Amino acid sequence: MNKPKIIDLFSGVGGFSLGFEMAGYETVFAIDFWKDAIQTYNFNRKKDIAVHMDITKLTNEQLKKLKTEHEIEGIIGGPPCQGFSTVGTRDINDERNHLYLEYYRVVKEIMPKFFVIENVKGLLTLNKGMFKEDILKRFGELGYKIAEPQVLNAANYGVPQNRHRVFFVGVLDGHFEYPPTSGKKVSTLEALSDLPSLDNIENYAESYNYNFEPENSFQALMRKNSTKVFNHNDTNHTSQTIDIISMVPDGGSIKDLPPEYWEVRKYNKAFQRMNSQQPSHTIDTGHRNYFHYSENRVPSIRECARIQSFPDDFIFTGAKSSQYKQVGNAVPPLLAYQIATQLLNRNNCDDITVKVNSDSNLQLSLSLS
Structure with missing residues (x-):
């Protein structure tokens, strides 16, 4: 059975990719501007699917070729977040704040069945929520049903770390619900x-x-x-x-x-x-x-x-x-896994409970593409 295929934008070393792969997806393309991260990404995979590249140089022709070669189920990624961070300057004019428009460009060209954006929670309130509302408007106009963005704490999903990040999830088909929290936290x-x-x-x-x-x-x-x-x-x-x-x-x-x-x-x-x-x-x-x-x-x-x-x-x-x-800089793979599982079952997700904690017997496949 063919695995559903995804693209990872602003991939870093691939924590987001790995979580989706653990759930049963296949990453066919990843891109990041940081050479070190791409080297680590590819070192851990059988195929060098990640490229070291400025996303603004990724042409629509290249995207069309990807779309022709693969049936892309989803696009995931976390546009650089320093401009949104509550510990940074929170400068609205920081050029990194606008890289989500490149993410939008890729989604618009590919039109996958779903997209997931991960970022620091400061994105929700910067400039009185301007970026949040713009994301909802742009992707909504493409036809995506977007769940109300939520700040998730990784510690509630089997990750031994209090890490709060906001997620935007949009789907063209089915219905997405954020994953239920796990039980006992891992110390x-x-x-x-x-x-x-x-x-x-x-x-x-x-x-x-x-x-x-x-x-x-x-x-x-x-x-x-x-x-x-x-x-x-x-x-x-x-x-x-x-x-x-x-x-x-x-x-x-x-x-x-x-x-x-x-x-x-x-x-x-x-x-x-x-x-x-x-x-x-x-x-x-x-x-x-x-x-x-x-x-x-x-x-x-x-x-x-x-x-x-x-x-x-x-x-x-x-x-x-x-x-x-x-x-x-990475997205915790186990948190990404939880999001991916909900997406994989979004057409019948009324009764999904996935628990990953210290008392769980859950067995995941960690093989990489």
């Missing part, structure tokens, strides 16, 4: 405990053995196609930094220390430790202020990838700083 301890302690690793290696057998279904899912741990190396900290981290309790921050330490980093979220009993805070692209729940260091690339719900056989390439950014 950072449940997500990471089987990974080897970096306190006990003396020398750099490309891969390491796991601590022990999976302790829960999330760990089993992440390890389904992997026998080794990759992208798992320490970061050098100054002795001063290590000393301060060591005094911060599980789930605490520098505010739990005497005021004289607050001047070390004049940032109200500095020196935060993960809470071992709760999902992580949002994994970002820097990782200089967030620390492991028990070890005195920033999380490794692999730990960040786990918190984003990337399986362990997904390898990040390039410089270490680039890898952190690649992970932080």
Whole structure:
């Protein structure tokens, strides 16, 4: 049986693609302006389907060729969000704010059966909701039935991370409903405990053995196609930094220390430790202020990838700083999976319940195209 085919715009390393592939879709084309991300995207696939390219240079003739070669079921993607971010300048004239018009151009040319846009929640309120209303109007005029955009927290869908992102979903056929939330949330301890302690690793290696057998279904899912741990190396900290981290309790921050330490980093979220009993805070692209729940260091690339719900056989390439950014920019695959499942069943989605949590027996296929 042929799999329904999708295109991933502004793909990054392909977290969005991966989630849809886990649900049964096939990605036939992906595009991103960042070379490092495309290299990682293709490194993890049998075919080099992703291209390093400015989307404004993607011609309508190329799109028509794609449409001729493939029956495109859907288009997914997250136009760059820095201009919308609540931690950024929120400049309405930021050129990145208008890249969704390129996304619109591609959808208009291809006219897939559905589209999904993911972005930071700041998009909803920037310039009094102008971008939200423009998206609804433009795509609505193409004939898409668009569900009211919703801000979803990844932690409610099996991802061990509190990450709030807005989704716009439009369909030409059927009826889309956002996925129901899962049950018990996955904590950072449940997500990471089987990974080897970096306190006990003396020398750099490309891969390491796991601590022990999976302790829960999330760990089993992440390890389904992997026998080794990759992208798992320490970061050098100054002795001063290590000393301060060591005094911060599980789930605490520098505010739990005497005021004289607050001047070390004049940032109200500095020196935060993960809470071992709760999902992580949002994994970002820097990782200089967030620390492991028990070890005195920033999380490794692999730990960040786990918190984003990337399986362990997904390898990040390039410089270490680039890898952190690649992970932080991605859509969590398990959240994408939930959206994809709803779309796959949109013609009979009155009674869909998909749960992915630490007590779940859900088995997903993580094979890549």
